[in-house]
Amino acid sequence: MAEGLEIIEVIGRRMLDSEGLPAVEAEVELENGARGRAMVALCEDSEDTDRVMEVLSECVLFEDASDQRGIDKLLEEGASSCGIRKCGGFLTAVSMAVSRAAAAGLGMPLYRYLGGTAPGRLPVPMMTMISGGRYGRNNSLDLESYMVVPVGAASFGEGAEKCMEVYQALKRLLTISGYQTGVGDDGGFVPDLRNSEEALEYIMEAMMLCGYEPGKDMCLAIGAGAESLFDEGTGFYQFKGESHMTGVPVERDRNDMIGFYIRLLDGYPVCAVFDGLAEADADGWGMLTKMLGNRAVFIGQHKNREPGCLKPGERDWACLADWDGVEENAAGISMCGAKSVTAAMEIADLAKRNGLKLAVSQGYGETEDPYAADFAAAVNADWIRAGAPCRSERTSKYNELLRIEEWMKVSI
Structure with missing residues (x-):
């Protein structure tokens, strides 16, 4: 693990999407001070949204933010072990926020962090x-x-x-x-x-x-x-x-x-x-x-x-x-x-x-x-x-x- 990339805090928030419907945001902070945020619209609100945010936030604490595959596996396992069938987009938001935080912690643009250092092609x-x-x-x-x-x-x-x-x-x-x-x-x-x-x-x-x-x-x-x-x-x-x-x-x-x-x-x-x-x-x-x-x-x-x-x-x-x-x-x-x-x-x-x-x-x-x-x-x-x-x-x-x-x- 690169120095300082340990996840020390994950915050979940209820937000609004473009139609005034429920959305969730995850914010991740790393040991070196880098932060990443991501917001995802929910297909439908759920009484379990707060529980989902709490469970999945705890799943990735103190893990290496640069190990994206490992992070996503932990999120999936956390959802499965708790019997959460509909994660309401928060799993997606945490996954995205972790990658943003890791990119920031390494001083890289997100697209380079995800895709490598070779020049890419824009869509x-x-x-x-x-x-x-x-x-x-x-x-x-x-x-x-x-x-x-x-x-x-x-x-x-x-x-x-x-x-x-x-x-x-x-x-x-x-x-x-x-x-x-x-x-x-x-x-x-x-x-x-x-x-x-x-x-x-x-x-x-x-x-x-x-x-x-x-x-x-x-x-x-x-x-x-x-x-x-x-x-x-x-x-x-x-x-x-x-x-x-x-x-x-x-x-x-x-x-x-x-x-x-x-x-x-x-x-x-x-x-x-x-x-x-x-x-x-x-x-x-x-x-x-x-x-x-x-x-x-x-x-x-x-x-x-x-x-x-x-x-x-x-x-x-x-x-x-x-x-x-x-x-x-x-x-x-x-x-x-x-x-x-x-x-x-x-x-x-x-x-x-x-x-x-x-x-x-x-x-x-x-x-x-x-x-x-x-x-x-x-x-x-x-x-x-x-x-x-x-x-x-x-x-x-x-x-x-x-x-x-x-x-x-x-x-x-």
Whole structure:
């Protein structure tokens, strides 16, 4: 253990996320005085939150902060031994805070501490322009987000600037068309449009107003959020917003969904689709990738199991062993989905070893913590999807990447 990296204090706090819902923060202090903080939104509040914070805080006291794998193993074991099945994000927050404290204790930027000293590659931004689904504040669009992706930008900063230009042009265009320009939970505009095609048309027009050629200077990406559309009882994906706007019930089975994506790819320069089918539909993912994988990347979200759910004798990260990456051609990772820094790094490594592209993705609940930016830089992610260039919990990730880009130029 490097001198002074022993954890001497862990503090847990109840906080607020961007929607005014519960969040938790962990703050870690090391023997040499270095500190690290991390905040994570909770999917749901729990009466056990205070107990979780107390138990997990004690798990890592007096341990070596630079032993991230050991720290995360102790957190997992602590949750399991106490019968805590839902750790409410605090395990994730402690894991992140420990890595921040260790980086500070060693005098290193977090992205260098996580990813090594070799110069990395910054991700291309996928910025939300129009929101729907659970992000859309009850608007008519069923899919969660419609994004732009800069093509061939010389730097992250240049790519981010292009996205911001299109976002502002889209705002003016929607205003002229008589739509309100309030924003959804991930910062995208939330107009009541007839369908996905109309949303993509508006975004393409905004691109052209900025002087960008769709498909050449910028492409489109879709966050489908198909899991929330899927009805297990009927086996159909329910498009309730589109049904309301057209007056005709719209529901699609697996084949219809694949046909739907074919239509979108034929009509628009869509280069990526997140969560295109339900998570459990491995056969459907395989069909989707086989038929369209040469035209776009299909990104599934990969998660670690819930803390405390391990069976006796199971490996800590057993969820990684049964994923061989064949169902899609790109992997999406969020810190909350991975549950810990170690699991997130292992998922990223496994994706690379299977030849998959990598996207660091937003969560449904967000805070102003920019940890995802450092993580994306550390694992050389291909893209980062953090929402629109609007709302501070979204822009904090993009702003941190702008700082990292500056640090990289200085340190090379």
